[in-house]
Amino acid sequence: MNGKAGNVRWSIGGLIGLGVIVNYFDRVNISVATHPMMNQFHLSLGRVGILLSAFSWSYTVMQIPIGSILDRIGIKWLNRIGIILWSLATMLTAVAGGMGIVILSRVLLGIAECPAFPGASKATGYWFPLRERGLATSLFDGAAKISNVLGIPLVAWTMTMWGWRGGFWFTAILSLVFAVVWWIWYRDPEEHKKITKEELEYIKEGGAQETGAPEDGVLRSLGFLLTQRKVLALTFGFAAYGYAFGLLSSWIPGYLETQMHMSLLKTGAYSVVPWIVASVADVFIGGWLVDKVIRSGRDASKVRKTFMAIGMILGLTVGLAGFTKNPIIAIIWITISLAGLSMFAPIGWSLPSIVAPKGTVGIVGGIMNFLNGFVGIVSTILTGYVAQASHSFAGPFILAACVLVVGIFFYTVVMGRIEQIQR
Template sequence: YTLLQIPVGTLLDRVGIKWMMRIGTILWSVASFMTAIVSGLGLILLSRILLGIGEAPAFPGASKATGYWFPIKERGRATTTFDAAAKFSSALGLPIIALVVSAYGWRAAFWTTGILSLIYAVAYWVLYRDPGESSGLSATERDYIVEGGSQQEGAVPTNTTANLRFLLRQRKIWGLTLGFSCYNYAFNLFLVWLPGYLQTQLHASVLKSGLYLIIPWLVAGVADVLIGGVLVDKLIASGYEPTKVRRVLFTVGMLLGIAAIGAAFTANVNVAVTWLTISLAGLAFAAPIAWSIPSLIAPKGTVGTVGGIMNFLGNLAGIVAPIVAGIVADRTGFGVNFLITGAILLVGIFCFLFLLGRIEQIEAPPADISGITERIHTPAA
């Protein structure tokens, strides 16, 4: 998943969202069913690799699609729709999967996710089109999107390597990417380790740990939608400067993320879950702010690549987080991980504020570097 982020991002820019996501959703459905069926470590690892390949286009593709479909003033709510879905799925999925595993075993959990993935794959295949291909989009609606600052469709970079080199020289790209990576370190620490933390440190059962985690993930989803989406768009529509709105709310979210430190100093599961709920809520509404930015700063035809760069380094941080957490937990106890995470979030705030700078489109490279060509979309009848 992580290694494919930049290649998939460039393919999203060249091939398009529709086909990359169609292929991806089918692959991750097959991977879930395969995990439920196969035996042996090798085949199980192969199914997990296939899942990573299938899921790779999801977030960069969603970010690129919001750039096509929504004017700038509505980008916050659009982004938070797909980002909050991940939080709500954790709130609902953890207890459901815990119940399925407890009642029917681990293979049943993968049959469940496989069926859900297949339903989504069919829905995406039938429903998603780019604006230029959509028969349900009126001329008035299309003009509203374009005049509102949507990303231009049909801009295809042919010189992929030169474009990537150009993007990697931009300070804004590094500010966004490093800030998001610090967020993703914290998020993946919680995603991977919270059930184990509740079970080993606070002695909750598998089922109870799943039930306890409904609260923080549910609150995170609500905060994602109401603050990272609705509030951001409302403040910008009210006349507040967009860069300031996004910087302030991202900073507040990351600062709230540091509240997880409170869980390091309690042995009470209810108190720990309260601190973790505050932390996850803050991180949750910071995330869609970050994911809205590739479509705002990327030069023409490069939103997928920018999203891929951001998600590549973000997921490297996400891979490191649970490994470091396991080592630290073995040597010092799990609470120290919350202190480390707090320090990393402070670094992320610095990168977002002082490296990213003003949130505006990066000036496109010269045509001889970008090799941009125009792919014309004819609206469907």
């Protein structure tokens, strides 16, 4: 039935994924520019850690407010404004004359981009039935990994050709182009002119979230959700993922340049490998395979929890990457770790649209991403200072593995059954 009903929902899924790719180009550019900025602004590894984390300061603080705003005014308009603002913030980085302006621009970028993932989770809940939720979620979560496959070498090339500032101008212009595309095509299901009646019925009958604001108001809904075991478990469990993923997404290029003494272009080439494997694991294991196993009749909650646990266990191999001087072996361990984390991620991001009561997907996603962003700040800064003090990334990598063990506990023991919370 779904093929005959129409496929507007998949064009929306592709649009959301494209937006995340463009969104992450504006995040990874600072990682690629780490070494040139260190030279121009005379930065230590510790100060680089502060610089890399600046985006997450505002991104984290704004998560719960933005989640509430998403539930109130909707995805369409908030993302329209956000995309234009993050383009301007990236332009500000390109013209920065010192570390202070770069930090300011990254803080502004964090504010502008904070609706991206809660909004993507909310839109996926609106547009896709439960039986397609895993693959649909992997389209935008996998896009975050694909953005590194495309973005790191592309931005490295533009910075090699036109300097590190040229890389920021390139991503800013790309974001403005996407703003036009989003403005034209994104609508909620009920107001999209291209959707058929059959497809709309297929989406709703399949268990899609209903559009609309929280029934009890934002503050009452927030207070209620913060007392729910499922919300707390998915929040702390996802934060463990965020710690390890934040370390790897921020520090792979810097790690290869400083500890493995690679050139900028070689760093870009080596960094692509883990992200290619991560992209495949995200879409085909965390997305397609999980949906396939659930459709076969297996218990959906057990399937999701099993795949999440396996993914986080594989993520523990990040602890081995700091103990080798061979870049190929280091990349192998990082690749296994990122693949595991990536097969976990789309399942984790699908949970707000599954467990949240009506009208609160944005709030639940904001709560989850708030702590995720906070530990990302800690991870990024702590990694820089510990690596600087010990002249090695072994300590930070081991700590990331230990944090993942805590995450496994929350998802497998504390979470309980994955199903919608009843008011």
